[in-house]
Amino acid sequence: MGDGVYYAELTPSQFRARVAEAPIAYLPLGTLEWHGEHLPLGSDGLQSQGFFAVLAEKAGGIVLPMLFVGPDLELRTGDRVFYGMDKYGFPEGAPQQLDGSAYWIPEDLFGQVLESILNQLTRAGFRIVVAHGHGPSTGYFRDHAGEWEERFGLKLFHCWREDESDGLGIQTDHAAANETSLMMAVRPELVRLDQLDPSPDVWPTAVSGQDPRTEASAERGRQALSMQADRMAGLLREALQDLHD
Numbered sequence: 001m002g003d004g005v006y007y008a009e010l011t012p013s014q015f016r017a018r019v020a021e022a023p024i025a026y027l028p029l030g031t032l033e034w035h036g037e038h039l040p041l042g043s044d045g046l047q048s049q050g051f052f053a054v055l056a057e058k059a060g061g062i063v064l065p066m067l068f069v070g071p072d073l074e075l076r077t078g079d080r081v082f083y084g085m086d087k088y089g090f091p092e093g094a095p096q097q098l099d100g101s102a103y104w105i106p107e108d109l110f111g112q113v114l115e116s117i118l119n120q121l122t123r124a125g126f127r128i129v130v131a132h133g134h135g136p137s138t139g140y141f142r143d144h145a146g147e148w149e150e151r152f153g154l155k156l157f158h159c160w161r162e163d164e165s166d167g168l169g170i171q172t173d174h175a176a177a178n179e180t181s182l183m184m185a186v187r188p189e190l191v192r193l194d195q196l197d198p199s200p201d202v203w204p205t206a207v208s209g210q211d212p213r214t215e216a217s218a219e220r221g222r223q224a225l226s227m228q229a230d231r232m233a234g235l236l237r238e239a240l241q242d243l244h245d
Contacts, residue, residue, distance in 0.1 A: 005056040007064045015062070022060025023243075024236060025126040026052035027117065029133030029141065030066035034085055034098035035175035036207045037195040039183055041100040042068065044171065047179060048133035050186025051159070051170055054225050055130070059233040060240075062126075064117075070137035071107040084136070085174060089206025098206055103134075110140060118152045128239055130232070132159040132170060155239050159232055167210070168224040176209025177216045178224070185221030 004014065007025075030045020040046065045066030052063045072084035075095055082095040083104040090096055105113075114131075121129055131141045138158050145156040164172045172178045183191050196204050196213055204212070 005053055005061070005063050007062045010062065018060065018062050019125045022236075022240060023125055023127040024056070024059065024061030024240075025121045025124075025129045026056060026061055026063045027129060027131040028052060028064065028066035029070060029131055029137035030068050031070055031101075031103035031134045031137075032068050033101045033103050033134070034089075034206055035179065036204050036212070038192045038204070038212065039175050039180060040187075040190045042066070043175065043179060043183055044134040044137075046187055046190070047171055047182045048159075051132070051182070051225055051228065052130070054229045055232050055236075058229050059236040061128070061130075061236075066133070067113070067137070069103050069105045069110070069113070070134045071110045071140055072104055072134075072136045074104065074106075085206040085208075088174070088208065107140060110137065111144065114141065114144075115148070115151075118148055118154060122152045122154060126154070127243055128155045128157070128236065130157040130159065130236070135171065135174075138171075155242075157232070157235065157239075159228060161231075167220070168227055170224065170228050173209025175204070175207045175212065177212050177220070178209060180212035180216035181218065181221035182224060183221070184216060184218040185225055188218060 028045045028048035030042060032041045035043040045068060049063060049066050056063055073087055075082040075087045082097060083101060086097055087095045118129060132138050142158050149156050159170045161169060167178060169178065193213060
């Protein structure tokens with residue numbers, strides 16, 4: 001999956017050919033963040049990178065290396081600081097620092113990073129940028145897309161739909177059935193459901209969404225990847241046509 005689409009692996013001649021064919025850059029917005037005992041810490045970036053590889057094969061373009069830093073909730077309690085699922089994962093109790101999470105940067109710095117990346121991608125010849133992954137990072141990108149499109153002369157996309165109720169979106173929960181299914185599709189060797197307590201009475205720590213033990217499957221992940229890749233490829237082909245009109 002994804003042979004010849006990863007930016008870091010292309011020679012200059014390969015880069016020139018792919019940009020000439022479709023000047024689309026795909027930016028995986030990742031983290032190094034707790035995703036339950038059953039998923040790797042880099043799940044956000046691994047899922048979006050895997051999806052983008054499928055999409056690049058359909059629509060053209062080049063997949064950038066994943067970011068591993070991003071914004072999230074920051075909660076200060078005395079001399080302790082908690083981030084993201086440190087708080088969200090324990091809604092009825094005290095926040096707890098989750099093992100392995102090491103990704104947080106403030107929103108203003110994240111914005112500067114993204115603006116620098118967009119500036120460099122424009123300089124390199126890209127006309128369209130698709131960014132998706134970690135929820136708060138994707139939300140920030142979405143919320144600033146209008147001003148950045150005007151500033152950099154780019155067309156910007158993320159991969160959420162208005163209605164994700166069918167469960168076949170791209171990264172619409174946290175380490176639950178959706179993300180686990182996507183990981184089972186793109187990197188099955190990294191999924192360890194056996195690390196979760198099998199008892200339905202014991203909810204997995206800091207997992208939010210449908211139960212991954214009973215609702216996740218590689219087939220569900222593949223279905224989401226296929227459907228969303230077809231949807232996004234259609235949008236990107238229209239955007240490419242608009243560039244040529």
